[in-house]
Amino acid sequence: MASKQMVHMNHGQGETSYAHNSSFQSLLALEGMSLFDTTPVAFVPSLSDRSEVQAPEDLRINQIPAYDIDENARRERLPVVAGAYAQQFRKDFTLFLQLRAKELVPEGRMVVSLQGRRSDEPVTESSLIWGTAAQILGTMASEGVIDKEKLDSLYIPVHGPSDEELREIIQEEGSFSITEMRVHDPISGMDRALLTPNRLVNSLRAAFEPIIVQHFGSPGEIMDEFVRTGEKHLSLQRRSQVKHARNPRVMLVVSLTKA
Template identity: 50%
Template sequence: TTEQQRMKSSIEDAITGLLGTASTVPNSILIADLGCSYGSNALALVSTAVNAVLCNCMQHEQPLPEVCVLLNDLPGNDFNSVAKSIAEFKQSFESFPPIVINSGMVPGSFHARLFSRESLHLICSSTSLHWLSEAPEDLVKRRIPMYDCDDNLRRARSGLVLDAYSRQFRKDFTQFLTVRGKELVPGGRMVISLFGRCSDNPASMATHAWEILASSLNDMVSRGVLNKEKFESFYIPMYAPSDKELRMIIQDESSFLINNIEVHKPLSGIGEVVVTPKMIALAIRSAHEAIILEHFNCSAHIMDELVETLVGQLSSGGLNRQMQSFACLSLCSTM
């Protein structure tokens, strides 16, 4: 993906920082991708990292270490597809000098411990960490909807809802940093990207990461396509932080030092003029279909209607709001 390509130089810099020009390198290097998903891009980040190890060692005449790549995602991920991709991944390095590449798949939530203490040298993650471990507890307990069907109530509660999401993200990301700090070797690197907000201005928070989707679901409720009670108990578990917010959490948790944070538009570099409402609607469906189907107990036919509703919302100005409000935050940090 474009975001994985954008992370390439940061991963290469991280490997240079790990290996440098030293005459001795570790006997083995462990690289983990958190939220690898499946398909053709599942091994893109670790492939970049392995290439960087090879190039650095060849350039500085260092002995090649054994490399182990570990691929993580939730247990429901299609790991069978990932396993098939691994064989092709290893074959792609056969033309290089002899290098031992081991691999493993690690199902589980990246909000919890996944790896042995001080075992990893490099952690990568692309567009995954904006997902929360759960819906904001305060909203669930008080039965406050993520997106109220009543316009006046929604406006009155918007600050409360966004604050609850912000606190849930702080809790989750702090936990993520703490457990990763235990798993990385001293001097280890982490390169991550996630969806974020372009501005710290509270006014920009009115358009949140889930607003277009929530608005479309609300429209379907108003037409009787979806159940209102189900909708009011539905919380999309994602949050888009600002770069300032992200920096504050990292500094407060204190396991990592920030080398660099970059902010850029999610679609920059791919020709925004060719991006259509239908493309964005299908991307939203792909990201959220599983949790929608599970919560509403609906059919794929309903998802087709959701796409059409999203297209309508995006075509009437929602696309510009999405493009202007959101960014990708790319971060490189070290122990």
């Protein structure tokens, strides 16, 4: 039986809420809207903000963990894991387009924004939206903070497609024509000094805490350790990266017209 999850961010207005940590995402959405003319459209925010999605069934059926603590095993399985997530996204996004098509009049328009990756970038851990969160949880499992077996059964149902992948799905589904598609780096115009490890890891917490807490339990202890471990991980990652390395993740914004 398919395993479905209601994906939502942290509720409320507190320090760890999505509302408190989503200014970055809101700016991205506004930037995406500015790419198009002023014709009235239906605007669909980031699809991972709230939706019912499924974890990749191929991974569950074959008991393949999405993230393995063993680095060699993880690298070997990456193509399989990435492929399973891509296939599940194709199913979910196709259904999304079919449902939205029923709601719009002919020639009605909508704008969809979502995180993705560059088509010319190979799939790596850093290009996967959930990759950083998984790396943090992997460290916590290796230190005994969370149970490794539970980590092996965790599938964060989020996928960031490439622009070519997204274009192909839209064209194959057939309900919409692509008016315009843009790919832009969400941090290209930002002061890098503002992208501190603390700020980044709290954004991850706001996005993934409900899933993590539901899976592992003990919300306070686990999430506080998630932030501490995440800050260390991101600080080390920041120092090891090339100063002007290109961001592997991008924002995809596409304007669609109902056929």
